[in-house]
Each structure stands twice: as C-alpha cells, then as structure tokens.
Amino acid sequence: MSAEPENALEQALRLAAQAPAERPAFIRALLESEVLVIGHGEQHLGGQVAAGDKLRLQHWQKPDGTAVLPFFTSVEVLAQSIEREEQYLSFNARALFEMTRGATLVLNPRSPYGKEFVPHEVEQILAHGSSCSVQKHVVQEPTQVLLGQPKDYPDALVAALTALLAKHANVQQAFLALMHDASRTPAQSLLVGLEVSGDAQSVLQDAGSVATDTAPQGMAVDLVLVSPNENSGISQHFYSEVEPFYRKPKSLWARLRGQWA
Numbered sequence: 257m258s259a260e261p262e263n264a265l266e267q268a269l270r271l272a273a274q275a276p277a278e279r280p281a282f283i284r285a286l287l288e289s290e291v292l293v294i295g296h297g298e299q300h301l302g303g304q305v306a307a308g309d310k311l312r313l314q315h316w317q318k319p320d321g322t323a324v325l326p327f328f329t330s331v332e333v334l335a336q337s338i339e340r341e342e343q344y345l346s347f348n349a350r351a352l353f354e355m356t357r358g359a360t361l362v363l364n365p366r367s368p369y370g371k372e373f374v375p376h377e378v379e380q381i382l383a384h385g386s387s388c389s390v391q392k393h394v395v396q397e398p399t400q401v402l403l404g405q406p407k408d409y410p411d412a413l414v415a416a417l418t419a420l421l422a423k424h425a426n427v428q429q430a431f432l433a434l435m436h437d438a439s440r441t442p443a444q445s446l447l448v449g450l451e452v453s454g455d456a457q458s459v460l461q462d463a464g465s466v467a468t469d470t471a472p473q474g475m476a477v478d479l480v481l482v483s484p485n486e487n488s489g490i491s492q493h494f495y496s497e498v499e500p501f502y503r504k505p506k507s508l509w510a511r512l513r514g515q516w517a
Contacts, residue, residue, distance in 0.1 A: 265289045265329045266369075273369045276469045277419035280462040283386055287350045291363070292328045296343040313356075314342070316365065324372070325361045327352060337366040353378050388465040402436040403447070403493050408472070410446060416470040417448065418502045420462055426453045430502035431494040435478065445476040449494045456481055 262270065265285055272282035295313035315323045327349075328334040334344060353361070357378065364370040377387050414432060421427045431449035448467065452459050460479055467477040482491040494500075 270369045276416040276466050290346050291349045292344045294342045294344050325359050326365045386461050386465045388468045403433045406434040413470045414501050416466050420466050421502050424459050428504050429500040431498045431500050447478050449482040
C-alpha cells in the first residue's frame, strides 16, 4: 500500500495497526466504507448484481487450510494481491458482514496492513459497532470490594486508554485500581474509573474495546463511571486515594486565566 496514496480507510487501518487507541475509529470507518470482493453474480450483468442474483465470491485458504473471504480497501490494493485479472464486486462493509455471517474475512491480505475478522467478532461489530461488547453489571445490594494499586503497573493499557480518552471531549478524568470482588469472581481485576460529562455510552464502548486489546494477559478489566459529587464507595476511593492517570487538558483560555489569577 505504500506505493499508492492511501484512501481514508487505508489510513485508518494503518493507524489502527500501529496504535490500539485508533482501533474503534477504524471499525466505525470500515462500517461506513465501500470495500471490494473478488467474485461475480451468476447473471454477469457487466459487473452489476441483479436483485435475487446468486453471488460467487472467491475464498482463499490460510496455511492451515482454513477458508477465508478476502476483501479489499481499493482497486489498487486488490490488484497488488492477485496474480491474474479477476472480476470483483463492491459492497458496503456492513452489508458484506451481514451477508457472510459465519465466515472468516480478511481485509487486505498480502498487504503490509491487514485485519482478520472471525465470526464472533463480526457479530459483535454488527451488534455494537465495536469488536468488543461492554457487559453491564448492576450491583443489586451493598457489596464490599477490596481496592488497591497493581504491583505490576499495566503501562500499555494506561498509555492506550490515555490516547483514546483524549479523543473524547466529555471525559474529564480517569483512574486505575486493582479490585477484588469476591461476590463475582475469585480473581482480581483491573478497575478503570471514568468521570464523564453527558452521554458515556460511546466512551465505555471504545474504552472497553481498547482495554480488551491491551490488558495484561489473563487480567479482566472493569469500567465504572465515577463522580466527584459522590461521597462514598468507589468514587470516594478514587478521588481521595488515587492520582488520575488521565486529566482532560485545560483549554488555552483556562490556562491564560490561571496565569492572571
């Protein structure tokens, strides 16, 4: 892909391969993009697909023999990936995922940057717009949990979340703790506290996706919304005992006002 100018989707793919914080944006861009698949309709209407036409899409095989459906971000990338001229069809990526449910797809195979999508990941993307679904847990009664700081600090997780949260203007602060909730699991987990103004759903979805990709192996990550106005529980612990790993940068006006105060 380096020999040709990148289109917007190819740029998003490259950034996502290089930085976990860019992956949620890549998935959103992908679902809105047109992609190419090697194949044709049985009626061969000059590259067009007639209503009700049966499609013949070309599958490739991985070294282990697993069948995958290749798809591509542009004609240029497709041409670099094949050895002879092939017919191809254009689809919206979301529509392609919907019509090939159960299949494993690979975006831009044989290119410097690519992405494999396994069936359960495709289902998550179609349902939630993300490769990770956030499972909501509601505490039904007062529960005692143990909170502390992890002995081995998850630097990769914190760095990725810091980069991600800077993209969400409504995130004010973020905290990290090690949690043991014996009522749910005997294992410890990492707990990320997020102070968010307004709607937090997209923040939780993106942070959950990035946390899944960057958490230490075998370590679960829980997300919780916190507020400085809460004087008890987890919020109180974070605001009184823990230094935030992320703070929303002050605006230029706020910094200037602070200098003159």
